[in-house]
Amino acid sequence: MLIFNTISETQDYLKSQQKAGKSIGFVPTMGALHAGHISLIERSKADNDLTVCSIFVNPTQFNNPEDLKKYPRTLGKDCEMLLPAKCDVVFAPSAEEMYPSLPQLRIDFGTLETVMEGKFRSGHFNGVGIVVSKLFNVVKPDKAYFGLKDLQQVAVIRQMVRDLSFDLEVVPCPTLRETDGLAMSSRNTRLSVEARALAPQIYKVLHLAKKKLETGASTKETQELVNQHFSNYPSFSLEYFEVADYDTLKPILAKNETGKTALCIATFLGGVRLIDNIVF
Numbered sequence: 389m390l391i392f393n394t395i396s397e398t399q400d401y402l403k404s405q406q407k408a409g410k411s412i413g414f415v416p417t418m419g420a421l422h423a424g425h426i427s428l429i430e431r432s433k434a435d436n437d438l439t440v441c442s443i444f445v446n447p448t449q450f451n452n453p454e455d456l457k458k459y460p461r462t463l464g465k466d467c468e469m470l471l472p473a474k475c476d477v478v479f480a481p482s483a484e485e486m487y488p489s490l491p492q493l494r495i496d497f498g499t500l501e502t503v504m505e506g507k508f509r510s511g512h513f514n515g516v517g518i519v520v521s522k523l524f525n526v527v528k529p530d531k532a533y534f535g536l537k538d539l540q541q542v543a544v545i546r547q548m549v550r551d552l553s554f555d556l557e558v559v560p561c562p563t564l565r566e567t568d569g570l571a572m573s574s575r576n577t578r579l580s581v582e583a584r585a586l587a588p589q590i591y592k593v594l595h596l597a598k599k600k601l602e603t604g605a606s607t608k609e610t611q612e613l614v615n616q617h618f619s620n621y622p623s624f625s626l627e628y629f630e631v632a633d634y635d636t637l638k639p640i641l642a643k644n645e646t647g648k649t650a651l652c653i654a655t656f657l658g659g660v661r662l663i664d665n666i667v668f
């Protein structure tokens with residue numbers, strides 16, 4: 389496994405591989421890897437000749453400086469996980485390498501970012517859009533793999549790839565879960581023992597909400613059920629629960645009869661912000 393810290397050495401190596409006819413799969417990450425990330429690497433390995441994983445904690449997508457400070461940085465451990473997964477190349481740049489000067493460009497994703505994460509984390513998707521564009525320009529992948537746990541991120545990146553004609557395919561991949569249903573996330577390691585025991589309630593409530601909508605209930609009635617469920621667990625502080633169209637992310641009034649319905653949730657639990665969703 390090759391580990392590069394600079395853009396130029398990464399580009400030089402990948403250009404030579406592309407010239408030799410090799411297809412490139414790309415898994416962008418912020419490190420603190422878990423089995424969910426490794427499943428993306430495995431998918432990329434199955435689809436491509438060469439798999440590149442980037443590890444970069446992108447400061448411009450954090451709207452909360454405390455969150456950025458607390459974000460785990462575990463490069464050594466991450467590489468230990470990538471090695472047996474047979475990742476070919478790790479690109480782990482410094483902030484100075486990625487941002488010799490602060491980008492002046494701003495990306496406005498319109499209605500895709502006025503809801504959910506975009507509404508509560510101002511500027512977050514601009515930061516994601518800029519860094520993912522830069523990473524795409526460094527790696528020039530044929531396919532890029534993103535986990536559906538960040539459903540809105542996937543929607544935003546698909547839009548960006550379409551709008552800017554990036555010559556690559558975005559491959560959304562299923563959320564990996566712990567055996568009790570909790571979506572895998574690097575933030576889970578910050579949960580106390582008590583909070584960790586309660587965390588599966590998030591997935592549970594998403595399923596209760598799905599069942600309710602399937603009986604013909606409205607979004608409003610379903611929202612009430614979610615609020616009522618969490619009222620039994622005062623450790624949760626619900627930020628949002630949305631019933632949205634999977635493609636447009638526009639809120640919908642009841643289960644989608646034509647397209648896919650996404651149920652999305654963000655909640656604080658013991659000071660840790662967790663998100664999850666299900667699509668049906």
Ligand code: PAF
Pocket residue numbers: 416417418444446449516519520538541
């Ligand atoms: O999903 C993430 O880990 C990040 O948002 C990404 C896509 C690597 C951009 O920094």
